[in-house]
Each structure stands twice: as structure tokens, then as C-alpha cells.
Amino acid sequence: MYGLVNRAIEDLVTQAYGSDVWERIKHEADVDIDVFVRMEAYPDDISYRLVAAASKVLEQSPDRILGDFGRFWPQYTGREGYGEILDAAGxxxxxxxxxxxxxxxxxxxxxxxxxxxxxxxxxxxxxxxxxxxxxxxxxxxxxxxxxxxxxxxxxxxxxxxxxxxxxxxxxxxxxxxxxxxxxx
Ligand code: HEM
Missing domain, CATH: 3.90.1520.10 (H-NOX domain)
Known part of the structure; x- marks a missing residue:
């Protein structure tokens, strides 16, 4: 998935738990990428591994992490410059x-x-x-x-x-x- 998605996972985690926890999650996921480029397409596997690792490190179910991510996505995309696309949708x-x-x-x-x-x-x-x-x-x-x-x-x-x-x-x-x- 595009880096925009992985950046949103990063934002969600660092806002709530800080950057040290995000680094632990990336380490647990075996993801050695410093900065996700939002316009670059990454293998889906990276996003799935980040969710699995977040679940382990934060001791929350993967479904809960995905649910939090979904709730976060409209405000995240609105703030990242896609507000007009959201507005045009209805x-x-x-x-x-x-x-x-x-x-x-x-x-x-x-x-x-x-x-x-x-x-x-x-x-x-x-x-x-x-x-x-x-x-x-x-x-x-x-x-x-x-x-x-x-x-x-x-x-x-x-x-x-x-x-x-x-x-x-x-x-x-x-x-x-x-x-x-x-x-x-
Ligand atoms: C302007 C706002 C939005 C942007 C910029 C956006 C962008 C994206 C991007 C980049 C992906 C990853 C797919 C890929 O990289 O191939 C994605 C996936 C997805 N989007 Fe959106 N999206 C937006 C709004 C929404 C909304 C409001 C929904 C509500 C249902 C939604 C539902 C999904 C779902 C479920 C996926 C996961 C991919 C899948 O199910 O296969 N998106 N979106």
C-alpha cells in the first residue's frame, strides 16, 4: 500500500504513545524503513506486519488496532491535504x-x-x-x-x-x- 497508509499508522501510534514505542513496533515488525514516502507503493505485507507488531507491543487485538486506524483515517487524510476530495464526496x-x-x-x-x-x-x-x-x-x-x-x-x-x-x-x-x- 502507498506510504500514506504506513505514515498514518506511524502518526496514530506516535500521537498516542510517542516515537520510542513506534521504533519498538518497527523493530518488532522487522521493518527497517526510516521515513515512509507517501507517494511510494510499499508491499502490503509491510502494513500487515506493522499492525501485527503494534498489536503485540500495545497488547491490543489486531482488530482494535485496525478499528482505531479506520476511525483516525478521515481526520488524517483531511489534514494531509485531501480535504477537498472528502468534501466532494458528499x-x-x-x-x-x-x-x-x-x-x-x-x-x-x-x-x-x-x-x-x-x-x-x-x-x-x-x-x-x-x-x-x-x-x-x-x-x-x-x-x-x-x-x-x-x-x-x-x-x-x-x-x-x-x-x-x-x-x-x-x-x-x-x-x-x-x-x-x-x-x-
Ligand atoms: C480522501 C480520503 C482518502 C484517501 C486519500 C484514501 C486513500 C487510500 C489509499 C492510498 C489506500 C491504500 C491502497 C493502495 O495503496 O493500493 C486506501 C485504501 C483503503 N481505503 Fe481509502 N482513502 C480515502 C478515504 C477513504 C474512506 C472515507 C474510506 C471509507 C470506507 C476508505 C476505505 C479504504 C479501505 C477499506 C482501504 C483498504 C484497502 C482495501 O480494502 O483493499 N478510504 N485508501
């Missing part, structure tokens, strides 16, 4: 979720070798929808839950999130039912 949570593929297409203009996920929405009503998540990568559904929680905060739209399909359990892709918990 002014409500539902509109934003409909436009996630469009958002990554725009990101793809900046990052030409992007291998983005794909999302689609079905069973849409004012109150709830089903979000389908397709990826070539494994194990990132907990990050999507964190992302949805981060977006829910960003749009001040409280929701509950229920996993309705699970790729690890043999489904073709992951899916989530998202329900607004306060009526508009």
Missing part, C-alpha cells in the same frame, strides 16, 4: 457512502497504482442501508467498521453497524447493515 453520511468509489477514483488520479477497495449500497432507506465492501485484500473489515464510525462522527450522524456478511466465513464479500440511531 454532505451527508448516505451521500458520502454512495460516492466511495468515486472518491477513490479521484485519489487514483494522484496515486496511479492505487488498488482501491470498492463499495456499493443496497436496501437503502432514510434510516438504514446495506454497505457491501469488496477488496483484493484480506482481514480489513474491522478497519471498515472504524472508518464508518469515523465518518459517523464527521457527519454527526450516530449509527449502529452490524456485520451481515463475512468473507472469512466463506461469503463472497463483506457487508454491513448501517442504521441511524437517531431519526432525522
Amino acid at each position: 454532505s451527508s453520511l448516505w451521500e458520502f457512502l454512495f460516492n466511495l468509489d468515486e472518491l477513490h477514483s479521484r485519489v487514483g488520479l494522484i496515486y496511479p497504482n492505487l488498488q482501491p477497495p470498492s463499495f456499493s449500497c443496497t436496501d437503502v432507506t432514510e434510516q438504514s442501508l446495506e454497505l457491501h465492501y469488496y477488496s483484493e485484500r484480506a482481514g480489513l473489515a474491522p478497519m471498515v467498521v472504524g472508518l464508518l464510525e469515523g465518518l459517523s462522527l464527521m457527519f454527526d450522524t450516530p449509527v449502529s453497524i452490524e456485520r451481515t456478511q463475512c468473507k472469512e466465513e466463506g461469503a463472497d464479500h463483506d457487508a454491513f447493515r448501517i442504521t441511524k440511531t437517531i431519526r432525522d
Whole structure:
């Protein structure tokens, strides 16, 4: 994945625990890279190893680390210069979720070798929808839950999130039912 992702993991860890802990995590992950370049594509394995090592060093489950990362990502990308892309994706949570593929297409203009996920929405009503998540990568559904929680905060739209399909359990892709918990 692009260095932008690994830099975000670094930022998340150093903000909360300091740079010594980040160095310990890189050592544990056997990652000998001083500075991640955000526009450089790194093997996915590096990001997975950093998450596994963070889980070990911080004594938190990998799902929790991925969830924290997902919640962090909207504010991180907003602050790192992608605020306009976020703004263009919609002014409500539902509109934003409909436009996630469009958002990554725009990101793809900046990052030409992007291998983005794909999302689609079905069973849409004012109150709830089903979000389908397709990826070539494994194990990132907990990050999507964190992302949805981060977006829910960003749009001040409280929701509950229920996993309705699970790729690890043999489904073709992951899916989530998202329900607004306060009526508009
Ligand atoms: C402007 C904001 C955003 C930027 C700049 C961005 C950029 C990226 C980048 C660089 C990657 C790594 C893929 C690669 O390097 O091949 C990625 C992956 C991903 N993005 Fe985004 N993204 C943004 C917003 C979002 C949002 C709001 C979501 C919410 C669902 C999202 C969901 C994901 C997921 C789940 C992945 C993991 C890759 C996978 O599942 O295969 N992104 N994104």
C-alpha cells in the first residue's frame, strides 16, 4: 500500500504513545524503513506486519488496532491535504457512502497504482442501508467498521453497524447493515 497508509499508522501510534514505542513496533515488525514516502507503493505485507507488531507491543487485538486506524483515517487524510476530495464526496453520511468509489477514483488520479477497495449500497432507506465492501485484500473489515464510525462522527450522524456478511466465513464479500440511531 502507498506510504500514506504506513505514515498514518506511524502518526496514530506516535500521537498516542510517542516515537520510542513506534521504533519498538518497527523493530518488532522487522521493518527497517526510516521515513515512509507517501507517494511510494510499499508491499502490503509491510502494513500487515506493522499492525501485527503494534498489536503485540500495545497488547491490543489486531482488530482494535485496525478499528482505531479506520476511525483516525478521515481526520488524517483531511489534514494531509485531501480535504477537498472528502468534501466532494458528499454532505451527508448516505451521500458520502454512495460516492466511495468515486472518491477513490479521484485519489487514483494522484496515486496511479492505487488498488482501491470498492463499495456499493443496497436496501437503502432514510434510516438504514446495506454497505457491501469488496477488496483484493484480506482481514480489513474491522478497519471498515472504524472508518464508518469515523465518518459517523464527521457527519454527526450516530449509527449502529452490524456485520451481515463475512468473507472469512466463506461469503463472497463483506457487508454491513448501517442504521441511524437517531431519526432525522
Ligand atoms: C480522501 C480520503 C482518502 C484517501 C486519500 C484514501 C486513500 C487510500 C489509499 C492510498 C489506500 C491504500 C491502497 C493502495 O495503496 O493500493 C486506501 C485504501 C483503503 N481505503 Fe481509502 N482513502 C480515502 C478515504 C477513504 C474512506 C472515507 C474510506 C471509507 C470506507 C476508505 C476505505 C479504504 C479501505 C477499506 C482501504 C483498504 C484497502 C482495501 O480494502 O483493499 N478510504 N485508501
